[in-house]
Amino acid sequence: MADIARATALEHGMFPEGAAVVALVSGGADSVALLRLLVSGAFGDLQGRIRVLHVDHMLRGADSLADAAFVEALAAELSVPCRVVRYDVADFAEQEGLNLEDAGRRVRYRFAEQEADALTDELGAPRSRARIAVAHTLDDHVETFLMRLLTGAGASGLRGIRPVRGRVVRPLLGVRRSEVREWLAAQGAEWREDATNADTARTRAWVRAELLPVIESRFPSFAQTTERTLRILADEDDLLAEMAEAFARDFATVAPERVEFDKARMATLSRAMARRTVRAALTVAFPDAGRLEAEHVEALIEGLSCESFARDLPFGLRAETEYATLAVSRRGHAPAPIEPCLLEVPGRADLGAAGVLVARHAEPGEMPATRDAAVVDADRIEVPLVVDAPRPGDRIRPLGMAGTKKLHDVFVDAKVPRRLRPVTPVVRCGDEVVWVAGLVTSDRFKVTAATQRAVVLEWERP
Template sequence: MPSVSRRYPAGGSRFERPSARVDQELRAPVVLMVSGGADSTALLVLAATSSLDIDDGRGSARIARERLHVLHVNHQLRGIDAEEDEEFVRELADRYGIPCTVCRADVAALAAQTDGNVENAGRELRYREANRLANALSAEFGTPRSAARILTAHTADDRAETFFMNAIRGTGASGLSSIPRRRNRIVRPLLDRTHEDLCDLLRMRGIVWREDQTNSDTRYLRSFVRHEVMPRVKAKNPRVTASLANTCDILSEEDAYLTAVSSRTLRELTRRSSEGVLTLDAARLAACEVAIARRAVRQAILLVCPDARLEARHVAGVLEVVSAGAGSVTIPMGVDARVEHGLLTLRARGAAPVPESGWLDVPGRMALPDGRALAARLLPAPEATDVPALARSHGLEWEDQSVLLDAQAAGVDASLGGRLWVDVPHPGDVMCPLGMHGQSKKLSDLMGEAHVPVAERAAQPVVHTSPTGSVVWVAGLRADERMRCTPATRQLLELRILPA
C-alpha cells in the first residue's frame, strides 16, 4: 500500500477557508501534480505566481493561493535520485507557501501484480492518488468534488509525442486526438506551451529543476519517440508540434461528438444490465454504421470491465461474431462476448450469474429455476362460443396461473406450432397490459402494483414473441392487450405455470 505524508507550510496546519459567500467554483481545491522535472516545476511556479486557464469559466486567471495543493508521487524506482526529487518538490512547495502531499509506493511491485508494465502502473498510481487527494480536500473545503481541479504539466511536445506513440501502437480517433485539454476534473493548462518555452521561463527566474535520467533511455517508447522520431520529423517541418496540436484539437472535438452519438446508441441497444453483465440487441447493433457500432461495443466492454485493455482487434472480433449472428470471443483482462438468440451478452469473469433465458416450444414445457415449469399448447377455438368471454373465465378460474391468448397474434403458427422466448424483466421493458386498452406500462411498475417482492422481480418469468420481440405474458400477473382473444380468434394459445 502507498504511504502518504502531508506537510503544510510554516505558520499553521491548514489554510483558512475563504468566505462562504465566494462561489464554490472559486473555492474548490486545485491539486498540482509535480514530479520535479522542468515542466511540472514550471506548472507550480505559474500556478503560484501567474495566470492559468483551468477551465473553470474564467479563462486565464490567477488561482487563489489557498486553493493550491502539491502532490508528489515517489515511485521508489531510482534510489537516491527519487529521494532527492521528493525533497526538491517539498522545498519548492514550501518556498511558495503551498502545502505538499507525498505518496511513496513501490511501483515495480505494483506492476508485477498486473501486466508488468511499470509505466502504466506508475501512471495509474499517480491519477489514483490525485483523485483521492482532490476528494479529501473537497470534503475539507466543503466544496463539491466535481468543482475540484487536478492540474498536470503536459505540454505541446508531450501531445505530439503521444500522437506518434499511439500511432505506432495502433489506435483510433480517440488515441490520435492524443492528450485532451480536459477530462473530467483533470486539466492540462500548459498544452499550448513547449518544453523549451517552460525551460526558458525557469531560467529567466533562476529556478532549477530535476532531470530524470530514464527520460533518455530509448528502450521506453516515449523516449524513443522523443529522441529518435521527433528530431527527424522536425527536420522536415519545424512547426510540426503546433501543426499536430491543431490536428489533435480537431480530432478531439470530432471524437467527443461521435462518443455522444455512440453512447445514445448503446442505451437504445441495451436489453439487460447488471453488475458485470450487459446484453445488447445484436441485430440492431449489426445494422448500425460501423463507426458507431465499433464505439458502442468499446463503451459496452468498458462498462462491464473498466480495467480491460482494449485494442482495435478485440472490438473487431466482437463485431465479427455479431455479424455472423452466433459465436463467442474472449477479450483479455476477463470479458467474454457471446452472440445467441439475437442478443450479444458481454460478461466479466466472476460476474454473478443471471437467471437463464431460452426458448419455450409450442407445444412444450420449460423448467423454471424455482422448480416450477412453463407449459404451452395450442387449442382450437370452440365453434359458436364467445371466445373473449371464454378467455376471461379461464383466467379467473386459474387465478392468472394460466391464460388463453390468440395464437396468431403471438406469432405462433397454428399448423406448424412454434416457440416463444422466456426471459426475465429488463430495465425499461414495457408492455400494454390486458384491460388497459393499449396504454403502455413499465414491467417494473406492473410488478410493483402487484406487490411482487423486489428481491423476486429479477427472476419473474416473462414470455416474449422473440428475444427482442413484444411481451406476451408476464407469467402469473398479466397478459399483453395485443395478444388478447377476439371474436375472430381461431386458434388458442394456452400458457400455464405448473407448480413445483
C-alpha cells in the first residue's frame, strides 16, 4: 500500500521539496493511514511541516466528540500539532440550501485552506508550497464515478476524483479501501468507524454497500479496469479543457464579476466545445459557476444565438444579450449612474465608476485625437459646464444635422448596452447637451471658421 501511495504522489508531484502539509483527519481508517504515511517519511522528509486538522460537523453528538478526541490523541502520539474545529454544518447547509455532504465538504476545505496559509506563514514558506492531504481511495474514486453515472454528468464529471486539485492532494487514490485496513491491522493501529457510512439512504453508502459488491461479484477487477478507463477520460478531459481555456481567452472578455462572450466567434465552435468554453470563462470570474448544472450551460449556449435573451442563473448570476455579446454578471452589479457635477475650463471631473472627464483650452484648428474627445467653440459655452448621466427626454442636434435626435436613439444606433448608458457622461451647457462622451457632439457648439477660442473635452474611460 505504501508503495502505491508513494508512486501516486511522485507521478503527480504532490509533495515538492519544502512542502508544508495540512492533513485532513476524520479518524476513519483512510485518514489515519494517510497521516501515518506522512509521518513515516513515505513522501519525503516532512518533519516539522505537518499539521492535522479535524473538523467536527456537530452532527453525531457524543460520537463526534469521541472522533475529535481520538484524532487529538493520535496526533499527540505521532508528535504532530493538531487543530480541532467545531462547526454546525447542519445550520450552514440550511442557510445555504445545500445537502449535508456538500456543506460538510465546503466547510472542511474552507478551514483547510486557512490552516494551510497559517502553516506556511508560520514556517516562512511561500503559500504555493502548501498542500492539503486528503485520504480518498480508489474505492471513493469508483464510487464517485458510479454516482455521477447514475445521476448524470459530462466527461469532466465522469472522470471521477482528481489526484491533485489546486493545493489538495490525494496520495491514496490508487489504493483499495481493503488494503488500507489490512495495512493498519498489520501495524496494530486503531481507527474510528462512522456509523452514517452504513446508512444506505445516502447515495454513496448505497453504491458502496449494495451496487459495487454486485458489480464486483461478476467483474472482480471492476475497480482496476475502471481506474484505467478514468485515466483515459482524465487525459482527454485535460486536453479539451486546455482548448476551452484558450478559446475562452480569445472569445470572451473576463473581468471581475462579469464575462462577455463574443456571439459571432462563439458561433464558430462546435456545441461541445462551446459548452466547455462557457464553463471555462465563467469559472475564472465566478468560482461557484463550476457547479452550474448542464441545463444552465445549455441555456447559455442557446442564448448565444438569440438576439434577445435574458435568464437568471444560480449563485446570483444573470445572463443577457447585449448586441454582439452575451454577458453574464452578478445580479444587481450594475454601476451607479453618474452623479451631476461641474466642470471648469480648464478642469477635471472625477466621475467614479464612469472614469474622468477633462476640459482644456486648445487652438481652434485642433482635431479630436480619438472618439473619446471632442472640440467645441469656447465662446458658445458657459462655464462651468455640467456633467451627468442621460436624462429622460434628452435630445441633441448632431453635427451636420438640421434637426434633433433623442439620446435614446443615439445609444441604440451606437449599440451601447442599456447597463452602460447611465455611466456614459453627458456634458451640458445649461439645459442643452454639448457632447455625449464617445458618441456625438452638438452642432450648435461646433468649431467654425469664425471660432477664436476652442475647448477640448476628453473622456478617460474607467
